[in-house]
Amino acid sequence: MDAEFFRAWMTCAAEVVQAHRDHLTQLDAAIGDADHGINLARGFTAVRYTLEARDPAAGAPVMPGRILAVTGATLIAEVGGAAGPLYGIAFRRAGKSLGQAADVGLPALSAALGAALAGIQEIGAAREGDKTMVDAFTAGIRALGQAIAQGASPDEALSVLAQAASAAAIATIPLQALKGRASYLGPRSVGHQDPGATSAALILGALRDAARAVPLTAPGRAVR
Numbered sequence: 001m002d003a004e005f006f007r008a009w010m011t012c013a014a015e016v017v018q019a020h021r022d023h024l025t026q027l028d029a030a031i032g033d034a035d036h037g038i039n040l041a042r043g044f045t046a047v048r049y050t051l052e053a054r055d056p057a058a059g060a061p062v063m064p065g066r067i068l069a070v071t072g073a074t075l076i077a078e079v080g081g082a083a084g085p086l087y088g089i090a091f092r093r094a095g096k097s098l099g100q101a102a103d104v105g106l107p108a109l110s111a112a113l114g115a116a117l118a119g120i121q122e123i124g125a126a127r128e129g130d131k132t133m134v135d136a137f138t139a140g141i142r143a144l145g146q147a148i149a150q151g152a153s154p155d156e157a158l159s160v161l162a163q164a165a166s167a168a169a170i171a172t173i174p175l176q177a178l179k180g181r182a183s184y185l186g187p188r189s190v191g192h193q194d195p196g197a198t199s200a201a202l203i204l205g206a207l208r209d210a211a212r213a214v215p216l217t218a219p220g221r222a223v224r
């Protein structure tokens with residue numbers, strides 16, 4: 001997976017966040033302050049502009065790790081609330097984890113997502129089951145690891161990741177929120193899907209969409 005793939009990931013993420021903007025905001029209206037979709041859509045529009053509109057010759061990022069680092073910095077600058085810093089650190093840590101690699105295999109992607117999750121938990125202190133974006137990241141990364149261990153192709157592994165993250169977002173419905181603004185509602189947060197887990201599932205699901213849009217490569221070999 002090369003820079004083109006990681007650019008496609010961010011383009012697909014921007015599209016899916018935009019398409020679900022009102023849904024994410026409605027979810028946040030139920031257990032938060034109704035800004036999640038609006039904020040994230042603005043943030044990913046800025047990411048897209050930063051990554052696409054800049055002339056590569058004028059310094060647009062050309063390495064996977066740099067693309068994710070620029071994404072993180074842009075989200076921190078553009079997205080308010082809890083989600084801005086949380087997604088910001090996630091992408092920055094993922095970018096740092098990829099380092100200077102020009103072509104990234106599934107294990108390195110898995111490690112980068114693990115670094116993203118560790119960053120989210122470092123500043124947010126949420127654990128799996130607290131009804132936050134951590135639920136979708138944790139389930140997705142776990143499924144990705146299992147798919148890699150079973151020798152899945154990148155297409156298959158990213159589909160499994162997307163499905164697991166989406167299922168985890170839906171599985172937040174019966175949970176009581178223990179972190180973030182929704183936790184102020186106590187038991188009244190039960191029965192609502194968490195907006196951040198939902199957006200995380202969309203963003204992780206965009207990896208699968210990017211794999212469909214861009215022919216995948218792995219270090220030293222073409223995989224399809």
Ligand code: ADP
Nearest residue numbers: 036081082083124126132133180181195196197
């Ligand atoms: P705010 O609550 O500040 O308005 P957003 O609406 O942008 O922030 O994002 C809310 C989402 O952020 C929640 O649905 C939850 O998934 C996530 N979130 C909130 N607090 C935490 C935390 N401490 N750790 C992980 N995720 C969190």
Ligand code: MG
Nearest residue numbers: 032033035036
């Ligand atoms: Mg909110």
